[in-house]
Amino acid sequence: MSADKQTSWSYTEGLPAEDDVLLRARERSYELGVAAVGPGVGAALTVLAAGTKAQTVVEIGSGAGVSGVCLLRGLPQAAVLTTIDADVDHLRAARQAFVDAGIPGNRTRTISGRAADVLPRLTDNAYDLVFVDADKPSYPQYVEQAVRLLKRGGMLIVNDALDHDRVSDPAIREDSTTTLRKVGKAIRENDQLVSTILPTGDGLLLAVKR
Numbered sequence: 001m002s003a004d005k006q007t008s009w010s011y012t013e014g015l016p017a018e019d020d021v022l023l024r025a026r027e028r029s030y031e032l033g034v035a036a037v038g039p040g041v042g043a044a045l046t047v048l049a050a051g052t053k054a055q056t057v058v059e060i061g062s063g064a065g066v067s068g069v070c071l072l073r074g075l076p077q078a079a080v081l082t083t084i085d086a087d088v089d090h091l092r093a094a095r096q097a098f099v100d101a102g103i104p105g106n107r108t109r110t111i112s113g114r115a116a117d118v119l120p121r122l123t124d125n126a127y128d129l130v131f132v133d134a135d136k137p138s139y140p141q142y143v144e145q146a147v148r149l150l151k152r153g154g155m156l157i158v159n160d161a162l163d164h165d166r167v168s169d170p171a172i173r174e175d176s177t178t179t180l181r182k183v184g185k186a187i188r189e190n191d192q193l194v195s196t197i198l199p200t201g202d203g204l205l206l207a208v209k210r
């Protein structure tokens, strides 16, 4: 990568100015040991939520609510975010972030549990957007569930799709890297999906269900 490209990347990642609500949610993420999306990914989520005009959203991996607040800020007024996390302390922090952001309670559905148990209970073809940001070994399963959950025209977003810049190097055979490499390939080869990867953050894979 040229030095100019690196400078441009740092410049764009540093552009989003975050308010106190997001900064507090970041602080709680840090205290809980949660890796929240960075400001660049957060801003991209807000724009994608606004652009898709999604009314129904599923988030897998609430963390302390940073990505949830970013999504909700882009969504239309009546849209509902269903967010799933296996850790009750993380979910409590996410709920706090939603309250801090002034999000009415009826716009969020926080579900405590393992996503692999919760997702099969959600309705087919009922969601406009699914954001995956949880345990990497389960990503293949989450992507399969997301394709089932999405309406036609709905968007799947997979965070950390480049696995800290390791996916592009075939010599790296870490489990998480291999999983994300396979997930990317499966999505590219799925005729139901049209997809791309943005290099924002650690890679944001976007796929739309035809």
Ligand SMILES: C[S@@+](CC[C@H](N)C(=O)[O-])C[C@H]1O[C@@H](n2cnc3c(N)ncnc32)[C@H](O)[C@@H]1O
Pocket (backbone or CB within 6 Å): 029, 034, 035, 036, 037, 060, 061, 062, 063, 064, 065, 066, 067, 068, 084, 085, 086, 087, 090, 113, 114, 115, 116, 133, 134, 135, 138
């Ligand atoms: C990277 S953090 C999510 C960060 C959040 N999206 C944000 O940007 O603020 C991953 C989250 O996934 C949750 N998690 C891990 N394994 C899970 C599972 N099997 N089912 C549901 N949630 C899980 C963790 O508790 C953690 O809160």
